[in-house]
Amino acid sequence: MRVILDCDPGHDDAIAIILAASKISPLEIVGITTVSGNVSVEKNTLNALKICDVVGLTDVPVAQGMPRPMYREVKSAEAIHGETGLDGPDLPENPHTKQIDQHAVDFIIEQLTHTTEPITLVPTGPLTNIGMALVKEPAIKKNIKEIVLMGGGTYGNWTPAAEFNIYVDPEAAKTVFNSGVPIKMFGLNVTHTVLATDETVNDLKQIDNPVAAFVSELLAFFIQSYKDHFDFPGGAVHDACTVAHLIDPSIFTFEHVHVDVETKGDLTYGMTIIDRLGVGENEPNVHFASGLDHEKFWSLFRNAIASYS
Numbered sequence: 001m002r003v004i005l006d007c008d009p010g011h012d013d014a015i016a017i018i019l020a021a022s023k024i025s026p027l028e029i030v031g032i033t034t035v036s037g038n039v040s041v042e043k044n045t046l047n048a049l050k051i052c053d054v055v056g057l058t059d060v061p062v063a064q065g066m067p068r069p070m071y072r073e074v075k076s077a078e079a080i081h082g083e084t085g086l087d088g089p090d091l092p093e094n095p096h097t098k099q100i101d102q103h104a105v106d107f108i109i110e111q112l113t114h115t116t117e118p119i120t121l122v123p124t125g126p127l128t129n130i131g132m133a134l135v136k137e138p139a140i141k142k143n144i145k146e147i148v149l150m151g152g153g154t155y156g157n158w159t160p161a162a163e164f165n166i167y168v169d170p171e172a173a174k175t176v177f178n179s180g181v182p183i184k185m186f187g188l189n190v191t192h193t194v195l196a197t198d199e200t201v202n203d204l205k206q207i208d209n210p211v212a213a214f215v216s217e218l219l220a221f222f223i224q225s226y227k228d229h230f231d232f233p234g235g236a237v238h239d240a241c242t243v244a245h246l247i248d249p250s251i252f253t254f255e256h257v258h259v260d261v262e263t264k265g266d267l268t269y270g271m272t273i274i275d276r277l278g279v280g281e282n283e284p285n286v287h288f289a290s291g292l293d294h295e296k297f298w299s300l301f302r303n304a305i306a307s308y309s
């Protein structure tokens with residue numbers, strides 16, 4: 001399955017990339033595109049290049065994308081991911097992997113225009129690049145197999161109503177959710193149950209390879225951040241859910257429902273409106289993740305990281 005990972009790495013984005021690039025993954029990574037989100041797009045790109053070095057993805061194109069949301073001011077999440085966006089591990093400042101000289105939006109359009117096989121888009125940051133690509137070249141829709149995204153949910157983590165990725169660029173999110181392209185959505189209602197804990201870190205320390213060491217350092221920082229910021233017992237590896245699902249579709253369960261995005265409410269903009277009871281007039285447009293087999297998830301996570309040995 002051909003995928004484009006559109007991300008703002010980000011500890012949990014990094015883990016998504018690591019799962020996708022692992023030896024247990026059937027995914028063919030067509031490219032990694034970056035967007036403004038957890039930190040600036042430049043820092044997110046640098047982080048993506050560093051992650052590529054760690055996992056040996058040195059010939060996968062990395063394209064930098066939108067430096068800001070469609071209409072709104074930049075918002076970022078240093079409070080969770082640190083000043084670099086990937087605080088914790090100590091990585092060389094100058095990665096060997098280099099970014100390509102093409103804007104992410106144009107890269108996405110070009111790949112979707114010329115592919116002979118539909119491509120799955122996996123956005124794990126704000127939806128600015130995907131929204132822009134759909135607006136700039138609507139014909140790409142026919143070659144998008146599916147959009148498998150992390151965002152939204154039945155409650156918020158940035159405001160009481162809104163999850164970070166959707167809150168940052170609600171207009172882009174609305175464009176994506178109303179595009180008619182098949183969507184799978186992993187929101188906070190499931191991703192907050194996928195918590196890496198101190199036990200996860202200790203277990204990773206038993207695996208003898210550099211990727212396991214990298215992930216354990218990432219998680220040590222991230223878990224502390226979730227304890228400090230949200231008083232959670234561990235760090236929610238939100239973005240990794242998307243890739244775990246693509247590797248093993250039996251992990252998560254879904255409800256086929258209608259989802260739209262609030263862009264106007266003073267208190268509610270960035271909220272995903274999920275019609276679980278079908279009380280609205282609109283046809284279902286999203287497969288909404290509502291449950292998972294935790295044991296399967298964590299065994300996939302461990303096997304993926306161990307596969308780098």
Ligand code: BDR
Binds near residue numbers: 238
């Ligand atoms: C999302 O926000 C970011 O901080 C994470 O990387 C994840 O994509 C969770 O709300």
Ligand code: CA
Binds near residue numbers: 007008009038239
């Ligand atoms: Ca992210």
